Amino acid sequence: MAEKSSELKLLSAWFSPMALRAKIALNIKGLEYENVEEDFNSKSHLLLRSNPVHKKVPVLIHGEKSICESSIIVQYIDEVWSNNNAPSILPQHAYDSAIARFWVSYIDEKLFVCAKNIQDAGKSDEEKKPHSEQLEEEMLVRLEEAFNKCSDKKPFFGGNNIGLIDIALGSFLPVLGLIEEINGRMVLVEDKFPGLINWAVNFAANPAVAGTFPEIDKLILFGKTLLKKMGYCL
Amino acid sequence: MAEKSSELKLLSAWFSPMALRAKIALNIKGLEYENVEEDFNSKSHLLLRSNPVHKKVPVLIHGEKSICESSIIVQYIDEVWSNNNAPSILPQHAYDSAIARFWVSYIDEKLFVCAKNIQDAGKSDEEKKPHSEQLEEEMLVRLEEAFNKCSDKKPFFGGNNIGLIDIALGSFLPVLGLIEEINGRMVLVEDKFPGLINWAVNFAANPAVAGTFPEIDKLILFGKTLLKKMGYCL
Structure with missing residues (x-):
């Protein structure tokens, strides 16, 4: 079942290959999300607060939780939505x-x-x-x-x-x-x-x-x- | 149940922090293994064959399979021996x-x-x-x-x-x-x-x-x- 878009927010940049990874994983699982385009001349408070260590996109915001770094986001999405009839991203073995x-x-x-x-x-x-x-x-x-x-x-x-x-x-x-x-x-x-x-x-x-x-x-x-x-x- | 040591071999170096990670994970799961100390002046054929991309320790050899890179080895050990009564290394959530x-x-x-x-x-x-x-x-x-x-x-x-x-x-x-x-x-x-x-x-x-x-x-x-x-x- 698709999550409400208010539950899932992706802090992103249109040119970022790392943000692209998160978008594809979200699409594979059929998840609706709000894409928030970051301005690199003026990083948002939300980005600085949700990724204080690296201050980089992508960040997936899932309810109150922030998940940073593209491959970690992809694995998180795969683990959380493992039973929604979409294919697994990680192999089974x-x-x-x-x-x-x-x-x-x-x-x-x-x-x-x-x-x-x-x-x-x-x-x-x-x-x-x-x-x-x-x-x-x-x-x-x-x-x-x-x-x-x-x-x-x-x-x-x-x-x-x-x-x-x-x-x-x-x-x-x-x-x-x-x-x-x-x-x-x-x-x-x-x-x-x-x-x-x-x-x-x-x-x-x-x-x-x-x-x-x-x-x-x-x-x-x-x-x-x-x-x-x-x-x-x- | 402990694996036979012939099943598990760790290509290692005594000073390597990355090899240390694999050793600790094997110990947590109570697994017996053969530790094979590599000579960096003359890398073994086994190392070159089992990690042809990076040619580095640690490599975990599990039967016929070679697993490279310390954090990947730790996750592999945790996933394969998830039911042997030893604690999980990865969190549950x-x-x-x-x-x-x-x-x-x-x-x-x-x-x-x-x-x-x-x-x-x-x-x-x-x-x-x-x-x-x-x-x-x-x-x-x-x-x-x-x-x-x-x-x-x-x-x-x-x-x-x-x-x-x-x-x-x-x-x-x-x-x-x-x-x-x-x-x-x-x-x-x-x-x-x-x-x-x-x-x-x-x-x-x-x-x-x-x-x-x-x-x-x-x-x-x-x-x-x-x-x-x-x-x-x-």
Whole structure:
């Protein structure tokens, strides 16, 4: 049964891949929520009060409770709404959950850090090059292999349904679009990453995901101008 | 019922706080295991095969399965041996689990990174100073507050039993001993951190923890010589 929207509030930013994760998890569970767009020039009292340690989006506010950090929010949503007929986001078996958490940690600690280095306005093209190579020759190669293992010829890392890895990596797709624009060429190409290409198409078309991605043109404009000025990185 | 030791193998290093986490979780569940000490000058084939992405300890080998990364190992142990009469490591309620995961992430991403900066042999005392201040004036202050909230006047972050935050922060105690030695003064002092001091005493005396800490003199010697040479950090 859908929660009343007054019960669930997401402090968010339209360009944030981490907020995107929370939105997709809420959609998977069919939960109504109020999306509260934060202004980074003037963070709201609600954000500062509900995430005093990091002062960052996303924050899920569930009644009187605040839950911070994207992967923790996704697991919270999965645990609280485990019996509402929507598919599970975490696998059922402990080993599969450990594998999912492993790749989420890889995506957070390696992939997003690498993307940040590529997008860093302060770095020269020469400085960005090893990071681009690392992304294309190592990280996406590993994730292609992981997809083939985890999906077992089904559409998603999570099998027939979107799971924890799908959400974590799926939130990277708009960032990848931005990197492709910065590099002036495609990165996720079919001959190198046939599994990930199919996965990305299926992911973006899934009802829980469709409509959640930021408009790519708006994101590119934002990525090239405002983020540089503000010192933020996607 | 205790598993046969041939079923459970921990690839470990005596000085590693991350391996310490796995050992404590195994002890809490009363599990027998074979501890395999890795040689960092010559990593074993088993380590390279079972953790090909990071090539790091700890790795828990459970039958044919390999589980990597300390917090993931702890959660795996808790989930697999949830019915063996040992206490749960994760809280029972989703919100409490989210809070526990939040602080573990804080400890991993902030506290250990800060400690690494303080211990970094390449940094001058002047460069280390802001990191020492951040540790003492911000991070431990936040963790003292978190302890008072989470423990609810009981001995541990997890209440009456050692939980996920206890294991994550407890593995930092030998590192803190090393920092105190490097700085030439105590950091965890009673007037500033009365809750954490009591917690640390209770934690170190717990049967699941006693005997797992590396000998502090050996650790200091190791920290001051070998780690510098090898470019590793605790």
